[in-house]
Amino acid sequence: MGKKLFALFLITAFCFHFIMTAIYVLPLNPVKAKGGILINSYMQPLFEQNWQLFAPDPLSNDFYIYLQVENKDGSHSDWFDLSTTLYKENQKNRISPNNRMVRLGPSSFLQTLRVDETVEKLKEKVPEDKLKSIEKKRGNEEFQQYGIDILYRYASSYVVKLFNEEDVERVRVRVLVEEAIPFSKKRDPNVESKKTYTTFDWEKYVKVLTP
Amino acid sequence: MNQFIQLLSKPYITIGASLTRIGFGLLLLYFYGIHYAQRGYLWGPNGVIDFELFQSTMIDYNSFSLYGLSASPLFFEIIFHLGLIFAFLYTIGFKGRFTSIVNFILVFSIHERNHLILDGGDNVMRIILFYLIFAQTTRFFSVDSYRRQITDREVKTSFVSSSLHNLAILAAVMQLCIMYLNSALYKVMGEVWQNGTAVYYTLQVEEYSLPFFRNIINSSDLIIALVTYGTVIVQISFPFLLFNKRTKYFSLILVVGMHIGIGIVMGLFTFSITMIVIDLLLISNKDYIKAFSFIRSKIKNIKFSKKRSSKDEGTVSEG
Known part of the structure; x- marks a missing residue:
């Protein structure tokens, strides 16, 4: 029993x-x-x-994170590409910490753009002010903000390596999104991939451990 | 009902459960070990994810992580190294149930601390690690089983223990089926999966794909379409092919092949190995024993023929 x-x-x-x-x-x-x-x-x-692994639409964009610093004397540095070397190193050797660390930049940027599935579905059915309150309740905006914070810390972690840290006052981040060339045009040598830049505001430099 | 009770009383797939334990353990040791030098950066209080922000999201999402308990770097080091130690104990199968519970809590904690570097493999491993808490994972190839052998104690399996074990294994298999079926369903909904070009698009991403394979696969529209539709068919058919013993092995070959492909071409090799390790839960003890004795006899043959050939050589040189 x-x-x-x-x-x-x-x-x-x-x-x-x-x-x-x-x-x-x-x-x-x-x-x-x-x-x-x-x-x-x-x-x-x-x-x-x-x-939803690679579905319904597989991610086919390349993300490149750039870092620029403002020194205490007000001068600006060039934009530094943080991603290309990482990608190349990951392609050269998979058995290395880079195999996962390569995800930090793109993942944090994608978090800043995260769409809430439920809010998206309700968009046409619910009046705008109600939609706003639902969105707030679901905390999507905070989650996006969290992504921006990580993106800054990610970029700031390279300051020690690339610049004279004592001079650095503020940092800003730029993300280049490079879309894949459409399948139908893959053999056309004149077609270039579509590029979109997103530049974030200047923020005070905060020290983060170096990768 | 009585038949069903009888079915539950005997633990099945105990060899597979032990092998999966070792596989997960090694993957975890690799996870901790390969990032050892970057541990503070990835998970520490002064690392890439701000400690206070992390703490507040843990509250927002009703989640929990040992790494969120204190901002002290020393505390972080202790938790991280405990994680490493328990991953090792889990691998060698020491104190089965206790270790598997502590190991799960530590894995869950480190996953929650930094979600950005995780993938589907980590996700499914974490869930199955939880199910396996209820399974008997140290029956074979473990310190526990070795200790039982030398003290000559009988393995005692109560009804509770064996029925929990069986349902835990069944849960892991269910989870695998849900994963493949769901993934296939979302793929069928996508335009580029419908028109057979999805593989082309995934291969364009610098973050993981290798230019060498990209060029080979992109050179042929036929390969792109075949691989795209093939992936969907392999995933969708997986649960249905499990019902029959012969089709089960056919399906295992297909999914393992698919994962080896993903591992090599897209460089998501820890994801691929995780999936293959879970597939070890689909093979019965009887088949494992058959396979082991087959391998053993092969090795014996090789040794035997080596001995013979070295003898032959000896006589030749003498002559």
């Missing part, structure tokens, strides 16, 4: 867990929309997961 009860309990827990997991990972659907908060509070943070 005890065995049966225990087995029954295990099976129930197992089924409950995987029903929750299945709904959690699926695209937004009516069940998920209704039970979203409940499901999220069960799944996060312990079972947090995301399997």
